Amino acid sequence: MGCPAPKVSNNGSGSALMKRPQLCGEIVAAVKAAVPVPVTAKIRKGWDGNSVNAVEVAKLCETAGADAITVHGRTRDQMYAPPVDWDIIRQVKQAVNIPVIGNGDVVSAQAAAQLLEQTGCDLVMVGREALGNPWIFSQINAYLTDSCRILPPPGLQERMLVMMKHIQKMCDYKGEHRAMNEARKHVGWYLKGMKNAAEFRRQAGYLESWVQLEQLVKEIMEANCESC
Template sequence: MQIGTVTLAGGAALAPMAGVADRAFRELCRSFGAVYTVGEMVSARGLVQGSPKSEELLVMGPGERPGAVQLFGDDPEVLARAVPVAMKYQPQVIDLNMGCPAPKIAGNRAGAALMKDPELASRIIRAVKEASPVPVTVKFRKGWDENSVNAVDFARMAQESGADAIALHGRTRAQMYAPPADWEIIRQVKEAVSIPVIGNGDVDSPRSAKEMLEATGCDLVMVGRGALGRPWLFGQIAAYLRDGTVLPDPPMEERMEVMLRQVSLMAAYKGEKIAFREARKHCGWYITGIRGAAALRRQAGTVSSLEDVKALAREAVRLSRALLENTENSSGAGRGA
């Protein structure tokens, strides 16, 4: 698919996730086959005011190209002025956040609140489009709430204002992240516009990726929470979409190696202090699904060094081996009886 002049391969994209989909996770997802990544949302005002914290979020690794940075804000002029700052980091696409439900963002007219003010949203898209040397995309939701579903009109407005593609999360702001996502609205939006549509919401497996593509006709699926602790999901989705190949989940040893790789990258990119604090939730996601792992989860919640993460990995491998042996013994006994 094409976003303006940018060509993307077939497969799935990683959704932007503030505080989670950082450079380390994005690079890992790309190495497993994610075809496109969008950075964590960055305050346009922060960039214009020279905030180093905001700028740090714009750093992209060489492995995550073509990729996008995402800006949020409520002032067309400020957003336009943020574009040259963002361009220092050479993104291939600038994405505009018009879907964030967090009160801190949507309570200040930005994020999903822009869905209640399409005229302001249009001025923002036009201003950024004019300032940007690269394609501009917009990510938004189904609407503010069930009484004000306006994704189709909003999509048309985005297209008329110059957006090169849109990403639609099939939930209202009021719904936050509660299931289910509405894929029918994605189908309606796809039918209403000629620019590419990226579908998002509740894709967490190769099968659901294919189902979304078929049910909505969208050009690309975007995966958020389903990829947490499972970056290999992107390779599984790409293989399934290509020719129906079902790739198994990697064995526990390999999963733990991936976890260690992610945490090591995090430490290299943001320093150990921040990295290990943030790594706790990621470690928790990597060990999800190991039965009877309450103690393991507690252990994941306290890691504060690479040694701790290695110990967690060893324990996860030991526990899953023990479970496997138990299962094999009991099924062996069953066959003998």
């Protein structure tokens, strides 16, 4: 119940459901009755600044049987732009008894700890930061469970190895043609902060095959080898 994309919300789906709280509850109840697994709902702060209703929607979802609720602390008209309102997550946490998952701008282990502390939420959900940075999860876990331990960021070799493994799995799952098309943006994300990233990102935009990816990774390694 959070997607802001016009092609989704113009159909009444995604974040547009925030405008129809009763329907949110009915959907949760219908799903709950239909599946044997836990049912969670993900909502936004509201549709816009004049209709902030996350607390109301969360309560209706809880009553309808939701097992947990994720709150993205932005309204639909804020799309993905900061700032995210963590206070609305705190308000939802105080209003319901099911686990609350806080979401929005968790870009580091410290941010995850702050979100948990400031809102009292039970879990955090990471969105965009995970793109090209799957290490964020172990970084958060180390920080939270091991006395604020900060894991060093991965070196170039590990980053490239994990990226290749990721894209290899995409090829296995989707076939090389489709996977390499989608891999273009993932390569761009994995390159964040690297030397000549803009140029390699441009080249990644033309990737069509696994062999081309291997060649590109070789060039990236050569250009950045002092940080291997």
